[in-house]
Amino acid sequence: MAAALLVLLGFTLLGIESGSGAGSNISTSIREEGSRTRLTCTLNSSDTHVLGHRWMKGDRVLQEDAAPELTTEYEVDPEERSGQYSCTFLSEPAGRTARVTVKGPPKVEAVDSSVLGIEGERAVLVCKSESFPPITEWAWYKITEAGDQVLNNKSKNTFVVSSETRTELHRHGLDLKADAGEYACSGTNTEGVDRALITLRLRSRLAALWPFLGVLTEVVVMVIIIFACEKCRKPEVVLDEEDTGSAPPKSSGPHTIDKDKRNAN
Template sequence: MSRSSLLLLLSPLLLSCCVAAQQNSSSAPVVPPATTTTTTTTTTLASFPALSTLKPDELTGPAAQPSPVTTAAAAADGSCSADAQCVARRGQLSSCVDAVCVCGPRAYEKSGECLPSKDLNEPCESSEECQNTKHAVCTSSVCSCDVGYTNENNVCTLVIPPPMPAIVPMNRDVSGITIKPNFEPDGAYKVLKLKSEELVLECTVTGASVNYTVAWLKNKTAIPDNERFKTVQPNKLVIKKPEENDADTYTCVFSFSNNATASRQEDIPVMVPVYVRLPASTSAVEGEKLQMKCTVFGRPIPTVEWLFGNNSIKEEKGRYQLLEYENVPNAMLQIDDTKMEDRGEYTCIVRNMYSNETSATTMVRVKDKLAALWPFLGICAEVFVLCAIILIYEKKRNKTELEESDTDQSPEQKNTPDHGKDSVRQRK
């Protein structure tokens, strides 16, 4: 047995003996237990040089070493006591903050590892890689500013539209000035023709000669100049290769130099003519569900009405249901439990708020439930008739062959031996 192990076994006995000796030799009042224990322990260790020479780990024993389970748990939940632990776990960009491993300001965490973040215009795979710049996202595999922000010196800055002049309600003709938009001849709107090269919106000013500035709005939002939207002259807005989504309400806002607080505006509604498409004929089976889909184009979204003959169809009428189709309300007519009386012409009428109207008609044919069986029965009847004809023909042909066979055998029978004998007998 080693010396240190022997001393550890004898130390409790030596300590208890020392305490008992001091209590018997001293007549002073007893001090509180905590103080007595501390003082006694110090005196005892000083009294035994063998114990005082022991190292701290020999006194505490193996119980003072950290548990491997505790260390693994600390690594799992991200707790730490030094930066080195975090670097070993999550990489060089990790540090220990408030006893927890965190990624640095220019890094992001992915799969438990701290990776460097990207700056604007650098390649990326996800938006979390672009955290170096506020309001940056990963677009087309490149870190760029989010919608509504612009890149200014590698900083995403909020795009603030230019302030619009105060709109003061006025009459159409103020101080001899008249503003006239280039509406269509038949109404106060402008028609957008799809697949055309451009759409021109213009507000003409007539009257007193004054200086003015013009701002264009789309649905009450300022329109910035770009490749498709160009402002010229300056009261003319040109839209290159217009699309269906360009149909909206545009506004030209005029500010006059003779009155800094006065401005005028005129709205120009832009619409796409309505168009409707419906099959020329539709087939249905009695007792089944029938759906007629009316394909509708146009902006703003038009309204749809259905007619059966000359009667308007309402959704609350029993078996009829008007449903939404391709984001157009009532564009699909559904008939539950189709009946024979549902046969006839159905018309889909489409119109918009500018009195632009068109329609399409389909002819509905309702078949009997057993309609699919009749062709099969017809085929069976044809096969039966054909078989009967073949049988009759074969019987007639066999009969004819037998008759011809009998006719061919008569001369031969005359030359038989029996016939000769009959002749000889007759001579006798």
């Protein structure tokens, strides 16, 4: 009984929306069943056979089938409830489409929940929302022990750019102590407000050079080892040449003995 009353309340509050296609009307409805939201499209009449149905949100296909019925339903994902949906009755030569709009509070998401920056350079923090109605107001905050610090284009070393679906916080000349920490982006539409958190981690300029210095050190050590090996090997070659030059010829021995024998005779 309670569930039936909740469904009836959903119909009463949201009503029935209508859409039209080629040569026929499509009735649409939104039903709230507890935490679930169910969308329904009904084709009032059709001169051609229905070859299937397709549900989309924006340019993304959510569901498709090949059923011939004049009614199709889709259960919305609670995580991305609000938005503009469309149902299409597939037929030849052309399909018929109606749009269903589901309103709800915004769902704000951080593109990256953690951002790494370098001292003295720039970092960009980004949040997005595809909720409907679209975001009408974005806000950025630096979370501190003393409270949330509002950041806007009047703040030092700060530039903010926003649209209905996206906002960016640009921080220039990053300071290790002042800028590192948690930030919050907040989005507001006519149905409510939501926010997401982003952690900005910073490292010093010298830390960024450590990988390069490590490679450079390895190269220098290798050059020193090669040079030392070459230097140790070179005296051995010179010593061999000197020994060969100072030794008397082997053939001189017999000639000297013969000469002494002749003199004795």
